[in-house]
Amino acid sequence: MNSMMSGERPVVDGRALSVDDDGVVLVDGRRPAAGDGLGRALARSVVGDAIPADARERAITVDQTNISVIVDERLVVKIVGRWAAADRAAILLERLADAGSGDVDRLVGRVGWRHPALGESTVAIVTEYLPGADDGxxxxxxxxxxxxxxxxxxxxxxxxxxxxxRIHDVLGRTATPSGTRAPEARRARADDALARALSSADPADGAGGARLHNRRESLARDIRSLDGTAAGLEFPIHGDLHVGQVLASPGVDGRRYTVIDFDGDPQLSSDDRERADAAARDLAHLLVSLDLVAAVAQRRVGRADTRAFEWSDRAQAALLAAYRAELSRPELFDEALVPGFRAEQLVAELHYADRFLPVWRYAPDAAITHRHRPTDDHPEAPWTPPPFAPTST
Incomplete structure (x- = not known):
């Protein structure tokens, strides 16, 4: 069920919503927060009295672009942080729900906002809450x-x-040709990501910077492979697919795996997030995340252990084989794009760490060190995991 509110300052359960000049969504002039009652009120606008008027709220305590609130231990209400930030996710989740997908978080409904100056947008998405769920x-x-x-x-x-x-089969129903300039655009985007990562890495540090610069030619070689690929097909993919976007929750026959968060890549501009892309990008991002899991596991055990990356090799082969076997429209997936997209994502992870989360840098550093053959241009130390701290990743 969906609901719609209208006006420049609609009132929900006594609270006035507004959008400031920067597009930030406010409630009574402040950012929404768990416990202020807005999540509960928005949930009730979708499901009615199925949620009590005094239902408990609590926050999902991870860093997010939007604000997610668990209401009554039954629903998750994602409230946008900025105008139009949830439009993409709402459209894709509705498409998957209409197809009967059990692979994503079940869409309960969404709350729209018809603004006299800004047009119509989704202000909140309401999905099922999965008790006992952990992310990847x-x-x-x-x-x-x-x-x-x-x-x-x-x-x-x-x-x-x-x-x-299965998700790609549903979303790929709207696939269209990418256009003749797609290989050029993909190469340019990946080149840009590599240049950004290199510019912030000191090749003389003997550690991560040296390891990256010693592998710049190997990374660039994979990126150059994008030049020789076909334009292919594109459609609205997940866009930010990694194991952290997969929840595991208790199920009748063991774990239930649920893919969440279809907002797109938060490192891209809103316009770029909205653009269709190749299925191979989702696969490349997910494969990279398995290498990152291997790096985090080595940090957890307190030593470098090549068996973690040997596991990742097997896991990636199994994931790709299962994907190919299940995909009913094989023309959606061009595996030749994967090496270039993987190299781009690895260096993008470094850039993300440099900008937002420096303690994360060890993980893409480990994956790049493992996956790419070095030169001896700069003296480098072997990669070793930093000391484990439970709250730092």
Missing amino acids: WTWAVDDVVEHLATGTEPDWPALLGTRIA
């Missing part, structure tokens, strides 16, 4: 740590490949 930076890392200790091989890489294929 917890459950996937736990499984790899367990693998290093006992040899137990996780089965979920193939399950993820199957789920992503």
Whole structure:
């Protein structure tokens, strides 16, 4: 069920919503927050009295562009931080819901806002709450740590490949030709990402900067491979696909895996997030995240352990094989794009760490060091994980 409010300052349960000159959504002149009652009121506008008027709210305590509130331990209400920030996700989740997808968080409804100056947009998305759910930076890392200790091989890489294929089959129904300049644009975007990463890395530091600069030619070689690829097809992909966007929750027959957060890549501009893209980008991002899981697992055990990346090699092969086997429209996936997209995502992870989360840099550093052959241009130390701190990743 959906609901719609109208006006420049609509009132929801006694609270006035507004949009400031920078596009920030405010409630009574402040940013929304868990506990202020807005999440509960928006949920009730969608489901009515199924949610009590005094239902409890609590925040989802992870860094987010938007504000997500758990209401009554039954629903998650994602309230946009900026005007139009949830439009993309709302459209894609509705499309997947109409197709009966069980691979994504179940859409309960959304709240629209018809603004006299800004037009119509989604202000909140209401989805099911999954009790006991963890994201992949917890459950996937736990499984790899367990693998290093006992040899137990996780089965979920193939399950993820199957789920992503089914999601792409639905979203790919609107696929269109990418255009003859697509290879050129992809190469330019990836070149840009590599240049940004190199510019902030000191090749004389003997550590991460030296390791990156020693692998710049290997990374550039994979990026250059984008020149020889076909334009192919594009459609609205997930756009920010990694294991952290996969929740694992208790299910009847074991774990249930649910893909969340279709807002697109937060490092891109809003216009770029809205653009269609190749399915291979989602796959490349997910594959890179398995290498990052391997790096985090090594940090957890307190040592470099090549078996973690050996696991990642097997996991990536299993994920790709399952994806290919399940995808009903193989023309959606051009595997020749994966090496270039992977190289771009690895250096984009470095750039993200440099800008927002420096303690994260060790993970893409590990993956690049493992995946790319070095030159001996700069003296470098072997990669080793930093000391483990539970709250730092």
